[in-house]
Amino acid sequence: MKITTIEAFLAPPEWTFVRVETDEGITGWGEAGMSFRARAVREAIHDMREILIGQDPTKIEFHWQVMRKSSFFRGGPVLSSALAAIDIALWDILGKSLGVPVHVLLGGPVRETARAYAWIGGDDLCAISSEELVDETLGLVDQGFTAFKLTPPKTSAIDVPSYGSKLMGHLSALRNSIGPDRDIALDVHGRWSKTMARRLLPILEPLDLIFVEEPILAENLHMVGELTSTTKLPIATGERLFSRWDFLDVVKSGVAVIQPDVALAGGISETRRIAAQAEPYDVVVAPHCPFGPITLAASLQIDFATPNFLIQEQSITFFGDQFLRYLKDPSVFNFKDGSFVQTTAPGLGIEIDESMVLRMAAIGHNHKQPLWWHSDGSYAEF
Numbered sequence: 463m464k465i466t467t468i469e470a471f472l473a474p475p476e477w478t479f480v481r482v483e484t485d486e487g488i489t490g491w492g493e494a495g496m497s498f499r500a501r502a503v504r505e506a507i508h509d510m511r512e513i514l515i516g517q518d519p520t521k522i523e524f525h526w527q528v529m530r531k532s533s534f535f536r537g538g539p540v541l542s543s544a545l546a547a548i549d550i551a552l553w554d555i556l557g558k559s560l561g562v563p564v565h566v567l568l569g570g571p572v573r574e575t576a577r578a579y580a581w582i583g584g585d586d587l588c589a590i591s592s593e594e595l596v597d598e599t600l601g602l603v604d605q606g607f608t609a610f611k612l613t614p615p616k617t618s619a620i621d622v623p624s625y626g627s628k629l630m631g632h633l634s635a636l637r638n639s640i641g642p643d644r645d646i647a648l649d650v651h652g653r654w655s656k657t658m659a660r661r662l663l664p665i666l667e668p669l670d671l672i673f674v675e676e677p678i679l680a681e682n683l684h685m686v687g688e689l690t691s692t693t694k695l696p697i698a699t700g701e702r703l704f705s706r707w708d709f710l711d712v713v714k715s716g717v718a719v720i721q722p723d724v725a726l727a728g729g730i731s732e733t734r735r736i737a738a739q740a741e742p743y744d745v746v747v748a749p750h751c752p753f754g755p756i757t758l759a760a761s762l763q764i765d766f767a768t769p770n771f772l773i774q775e776q777s778i779t780f781f782g783d784q785f786l787r788y789l790k791d792p793s794v795f796n797f798k799d800g801s802f803v804q805t806t807a808p809g810l811g812i813e814i815d816e817s818m819v820l821r822m823a824a825i826g827h828n829h830k831q832p833l834w835w836h837s838d839g840s841y842a843e844f
């Protein structure tokens with residue numbers, strides 16, 4: 463079998479899909495993260511054609527090594543996303559050619575279902591009332607969700623005391639409404655300074671959060687040990703790290719949870735290795751996945767086969783039909799009692815509606831990160 467074509471598509475609202483075709487009629491699909499620079503990622507994918515066209519697609523590790531190393535300058539979000547998309551598509555091809563799901567090729571399933579959480583409260587949980595927050599959450603409880611993630615407001619380097627009390631007020635109302643048998647995660651998005659994190663984490667401890675994500679920025683992770691050693695709240699991080707080398711010091715830093723993204727961190731091959739790298743440090747994995755259907759499918763294949771999996775991010779509840787329209791059979795994402803049920807179809811377990819991808823790619827997208835500003839006009843972390 464030989465690779466014949468590789469084509470990347472900008473699929474609205476904000477995703478980058480890749481299709482890898484072979485001379486035996488088997489087509490693999492992948493997805494790249496880094497949606498805020500999607501056109502750069504698309505060109506990086508197309509730039510890799512010259513090392514892959516005519517090659518055997520089942521030599522996944524060989525191609526991974528060449529794709530990562532042949533630019534001399536390695537890693538980073540753009541190149542790692544492009545590599546990830548093609549790696550996912552190659553695993554899809556291998557699974558389809560052998561007639562088995564990817565999780566079988568990763569050693570076979572270690573679990574039958576993968577628990578998932580839903581986002582609530584938009585980009586700022588304090589922008590709505592605590593009553594609205596509770597209403598939104600109880601609607602998702604009715605859909606079966608048992609875990610929820612929220613994002614706190616932006617803050618200055620050292621903010622006024624009411625920042626913490628307002629945050630605690632909203633989160634306490636939420637905890638009281640859903641009780642102690644469901645989980646709340648807080649995704650700080652790197653909005654806090656280390657100083658604010660040290661002030662706020664002790665205030666939040668009574669809430670028994672499942673994790674506090676990115677309490678400080680990824681580029682400041684050399685300081686994360688100062689937080690993990692002083693709070694009992696589980697600290698999570700990793701969506702802005704792209705390889706085993708990026709995660710090497712982080713898994714030793716006392717964090718409880720890492721969050722590699724299969725569409726950003728070198729695909730199924732590298733995400734699987736990052737999970738294994740974390741296991742000896744008793745660190746569990748909550749795959750980052752705010753992206754499209756191919757990223758979720760690839761993430762689930764890893765979840766089913768990875769012993770130190772914790773919980774899966776998903777965006778179906780956010781995007782709805784915009785997400786599901788790319789699937790020939792949306793019911794493959796079988797969500798029951800708060801978890802996705804193990805898939806059985808070959809490869810990634812989904813069938814992409816190619817005609818829909820082509821139709822939507824003709825529209826394309828130019829998705830960009832929202833720009834936030836402090837009251838004095840300076841840049842604020844989103």
Ligand SMILES: [Mg+2]
Nearest residue numbers: 649651675701
């Ligand atoms: Mg996050």
